[in-house]
Amino acid sequence: MRIQIVLLGLVGLLLSCSTQETVDADKVIENVGVITMDNDGKVLQNRTVFIKDDQIVRIVTADQAGIPETASRIDGEGKFLIPGLSEMHAHIPSGDAEQEYVEDVLFLYLSNGITTIRGMLGEPSHLDLQKQAAQNEIVSPRVYTSGPGFSGESVDSLEHARQRVRDQHEAGYDFLKIFPGLTLEEYNAIAEEANKVGIEFSGHVPASVGLERAIEAGQTTIDHLDKYMEALAGDTLDTEEVEDPGVIYFGMHAVPYVDRSRVPEVAKMTAESGTWNVPTQALLEHVLGTDPPEELAERPEFQYMPNETVEQWIDSKKSITGHDIYTEELAKEYLRLRRDMIKALHDAGADLLLGSDAPQIFNVPGFSVHHELRYIVNSDLTPYQALRTGTYNTAKYLDDLENSGTIAEGKVADMVLLESNPLDDISNSNNIAGVMYRGNWLSREDIDKRLESIAKKHQ
Template sequence: MFHQKSKFLFILLFGFFYINATAQNQTFLIHHAKIVDVKTGNITKKRAILIENQTIKSIDSYKKLKKQSFKKIDAKGKYIIPGLWDMHIHIEGQDLVEDNKALFPVFLAHGITTVRDAASDLGLQVLKWRDEINEGKLLGPTIYTAGRKLEGLNSIWKGDLEIENEEQLTQMLDYLDSLKVDFVKITENTLKGDLFLKSVIEAKKRGYKVTGHVPYDLTINDLAEEGFSAIEHASYLLRLGNDEISSKKGILDGTLTKAQAEKDFLQNFDQEKAIKAYSDLANKNVAVCPTLIGGKQLAYLDENDHKNDDFQKYLTKRFMSNYQWRIGRMANETPEQKQQRKDRYQLIAKQLPYVQKSGMTIIAGSDCAALNTFVYPAASLIEELDLFQKSGMKPLEILQSATLNGAKFMGKFETVGSIDIGKIADLVILEENPLEDINAVSKISGVFTKGKYFNKTALNQMLEEATKKKAELDKSRE
């Protein structure tokens, strides 16, 4: 009796220790899976994936591999895709450090194993988190970050690196070098076009991918000529259905206001012209991160009541209090302006299948941020992919935009972004076929990332923890 008991205890303790201590080096076998090849759209049935030291060692029949494995994961009838990439998020808010940190597991529970942080006032903290996650000290999605972004003097965004001349540009790029950021982001709130363009040129010279907004006093083509890597937000594409050069001229000589330019982009939009411009951009290797969901949430604010949105159980009161900023900015809009927002959103969404067809790379990103009203972390990427599908993109194209396109864009496709032998095992097990309906990405049965497997129970536990943390933080601030 005693003997049995101690043996049980030994197994219990040893087992516990083993899982904790060697999770990184465990051997796993995920078997009877339907593996989705995101490169081709082929589905390989009844295969097993052998994972050793976080790497996909073999993809073969269960019979051949079953003896080598330590821990088996039965994925019968399920679909396996690479972990999702949200290629545009902001981890922001100087007073939201704990709030943001608590959301990292929520990303994983939504199948998002990699994010690209497009700069914020928390840039330095995000860089720290990036390294801690890479070192296995903190559990969360792999982070690529711009750290802080380049802007002009007195921009509306907090934490920008504000520059006025080329000397300051050099200083700030030196600073970004020292931070070891993963790409350079530039926005146009107060930064003038000529210095913006110079920033692109200089950052490219240093080997960075350079992304950002598009200033009114530059054309998209000006940026493309200098090797601009990606346009953040598909809203800028509407300019391509117009005469960009004359708009730029009007802005520069003062005969055109920004508001009038925006109106023209919408009202004089020529679809054929835009389609032609998309193939020019494809040839120049300029990608686009559409971020439809943010524009949609704002455009339909008067029709959709967000009071009971389920995701709010993960967001602290302090986090959500930031949502008022944009709501306040829109408070005085006329019915005409409201309608214009909706028309604009619809026209932007309609561009996606044309953009896809042109050969331009679409990288999926949500633009979730504390300042982006009702663009919830993690959940909004899933909504974004649904909007892609509603726009007419095919499920495979959408899946590519949220997996391998991100990996290729960040120059990591050799090691991640698809399920292939030799790559890092970073994958999501789904209950349904995402190639039939992209919404299958929300029916998750398990996630394998950072050398660990999280089954449905473990994922639910992460979500449960996040709601507890939210309640705790709210309470501590009462």
């Protein structure tokens, strides 16, 4: 009887093996823990993820589907898979830069798991890069880009402002970038025309405009938490506003006048308007924090930047922290206020986007996003909530949840393979085993080889 039972079991096993479906795929990630980013941080253990061309076609437990002999197999044992990250306040070198340097910067983003960037100072050459990236002609994240900026220097009349809006919309830019220096009348003309033709406008909040008017006008994102300190100060702020960030640096001058009891009110106003925020906390922590600039420049990632750029960053930090208004005590309180504002915005339901402002002062492209994630967690968000700002939230902002933002069948294969679980420790986000972008695979070996080549150029 026992022999019969054993034989029946073997027959059942053989039948199940013979009927196991083989999924049509060209790449397979095996036995991996999947963090889909839409299930409250649960890890789907021992999954096999099948990729065909640029799409995720199946996600099953390891024994549920057969792997084609022709598929490339990627070992995910003990590793964790998350959706591709985003840098929503990125800068792409201008067309005046050498093409090799431009492509190196794009690779620095991608090598750090960033599969989507939002370029915040665009130009015609960036529209070409956008197409080249989409067609896999260059190794690059997906590119969204603004047009040339709107500032007090680039706009000389209300009609000129309106015409520039129309021109950039017709040229195919994804949004408009707002800079300081605009008059209220110029800003209103830009906002009115942008809303009329259907193009977003984002970025800074000019001093003449203020936070409340920017939100009311429909500015899609506010970057750097620009003018939030002034809004918290309200009518008690009686100092003259200066548009020089080297002097005030996004509201640090307003800190002595801030009324902390207004934080929930301002956060609620933001949430109710639907305005998004890109805090770029890493930029402010690096520029205004107490770490000496020479020590910051010793971080390993600085080997991938031109020496003259690093020297400029050192000089810029020294200049800013050497200004009369700067004290370490004031800077520490300012950074605490910013962290509190990030937490309050999140708790109020105001959506946040991951962005660090790279390459800017001490923010190396790609690497700085992982610092930004750490600073978001230091603002009392969980690692899962921090990761959402650069995955699910990005897709929601771009109205692209159908294709991106989470790991699911049918979505574009933008994913990052991590050696350790980032939900346990957000610093694990940069412990990267490989990056998949639009179905293309970059192994750790591929990444290190290209990074070594970039570093040699700057020795």
